[in-house]
Amino acid sequence: MNQRAVATVDLGAIRHNLAQVRRYAPNSRVMAAVKADAYGHGAIPVSRTLESAGADALAVACIEEAVKLREGQVQLPIALLEGILSLDEAALSARERLQIVVNDFWQIDLLEQLPVSASLQIWFKLDSGMHRLGFPLDAVSRLCEVLARHPDWDFCGWITHLAQADEPESPFTLEQIARYDAALDGVPGARSIGNSAGVLGWPDARRDWVRPGLMLYGASPMQGKTGADWGLLPALTLRSRVIALRRYEAGSPIGYGGSYHCPEDMLVGVVALGYADGIHRSLASGTPVKVAGQPAFIAGRVSMDMITLDLRQVPDARIGDEVMLWGRDAPIEVLAGYADTLAYELFCRLTNRVQFEYV
Ligand SMILES: Cc1ncc(COP(=O)(O)O)c(C=O)c1O
Incomplete structure (x- = not known):
């Protein structure tokens, strides 16, 4: 090491950690969170590694991050966790084959202004208790009406995000899951709940899709534990x-x-x-x-x-x-x-x- 300060990223560790996600959630597809420059690890090399290791999709926060991945020849489906902010972003998302996580009705209004020929892939995000982004749970029937109006949209499923999954003692996670399940009772569409803490600590959060971030980089989201405690390798x-x-x-x-x-x-x-x-x-x-x-x-x-x-x-x-x-x-x-x-x-x-x- 000749340089002053060096971050060495072991891409093999990221492959290993993805395999660990699969071990914890064998029946789930994996949307790997690579927002914030892959948690500071370098979005392009990490995303290419995840792509070749068989991740099913990637998740970023915003469209700028997604476009950089497409420019870096990353082909996987990419979800925009914060959704879109303007009509231009909606059109660009369609062109770049991005999955839009829609969290409010004003975003639906934007999407409805696009031509029917735009190939839109969307998730709906439900707020089951995080109280940050997402539709209230009682909006589900209105959202089903939106979907019925748009058979041309490619609907990916229903996302919710856990607020306290890193606290194994907290009853809040199971409450959130129960509220989400009740709101979607009998409603078709894939389910996605667990982030890293959900994957590691809450079997019921391992649904059709899991969305791990931190654990892919080898760190533990659970307080008082390290990545090694979960069989993860720091990258x-x-x-x-x-x-x-x-x-x-x-x-x-x-x-x-x-x-x-x-x-x-x-x-x-x-x-x-x-x-x-x-x-x-x-x-x-x-x-x-x-x-x-x-x-x-x-x-x-x-x-x-x-x-x-x-x-x-x-x-x-x-x-x-x-x-x-x-x-x-x-x-x-x-x-x-x-x-x-x-x-x-x-x-x-x-x-x-x-x-x-x-x-
Ligand atoms: C909606 C959503 N899903 C998944 C993740 C990944 O979370 P983690 O890094 O805790 O696994 C995040 C990160 O904040 C997120 O906002």
């Missing part, structure tokens, strides 16, 4: 290197604001990675990382380009030593806990100053 390893080493006397302040004082005479290392690379500034002193495979800890504030480390447990550290922020030996879920956030956000925060390499 992304984030590494940098030690660029300076100094010994400081007990009591020496380290970094901006002097928020850390050396508790004894000790070795401190500087790592070439900071919040401009996407590392959370909220990671406090004591956050664990690995230096040459040994445990080390953040000492002082994360700054824009650098982090300072307590190297008391790495007495032989040398300039150029590899520093692993997260990866197979340093679960991202642990680091996320120290930043009071989730693996999702750590992934998505990585900036384009980090070099990406694919293996």
Whole structure:
């Protein structure tokens, strides 16, 4: 590794994690979430990998993300989870063979302005309790009337999204599923409920289609667990290197604001990675990382380009030593806990100053 900060994405791990999804949900088709640049992993290489590994469809947030995938020669069906925002987007979706997740009647009004010849693929999204996007459940009969009016539309099915599936103790997930089932009782059309937490923790959420995101990247959506606990392989390893080493006397302040004082005479290392690379500034002193495979800890504030480390447990550290922020030996879920956030956000925060390499 010659570069300063490198994210190595193991595409084999993504294949493995897709196979795990199939093991958990053997009777479901898989719509793989690759929005937000495949959760920061690189939408094109990840989508091509998922396509060749047999995913059934992809999901992105918005049309710009979908068009990039089509430009990258990705042929799989692609669903727009936020639907369309304008008539132009509706027409472009038809041209690019995108599946529109329709979540409100104003979007239906837009679609109805398109010529009958436009080949529209649509999902309806129902709000079973997330209270973010989606039709209220009592809109189902009106939606069935819309479908009856449009035999030319290719109807993909009914989506709902779980709000608390990452909390195994919460009764809310089963309540949401029960409400969704009751609203669709006797109504034809494929069903889609589970995201990663749904796939892993809630067998009843594994319906005709599952929509995993995070688990494909090898991380656990469930609190207190890591991807390895679910048989997943972390796909992304984030590494940098030690660029300076100094010994400081007990009591020496380290970094901006002097928020850390050396508790004894000790070795401190500087790592070439900071919040401009996407590392959370909220990671406090004591956050664990690995230096040459040994445990080390953040000492002082994360700054824009650098982090300072307590190297008391790495007495032989040398300039150029590899520093692993997260990866197979340093679960991202642990680091996320120290930043009071989730693996999702750590992934998505990585900036384009980090070099990406694919293996
Ligand atoms: C509607 C919908 N389905 C599926 C997913 C994938 O979720 P996860 O990454 O938790 O598996 C998301 C992500 O936010 C989503 O919004």
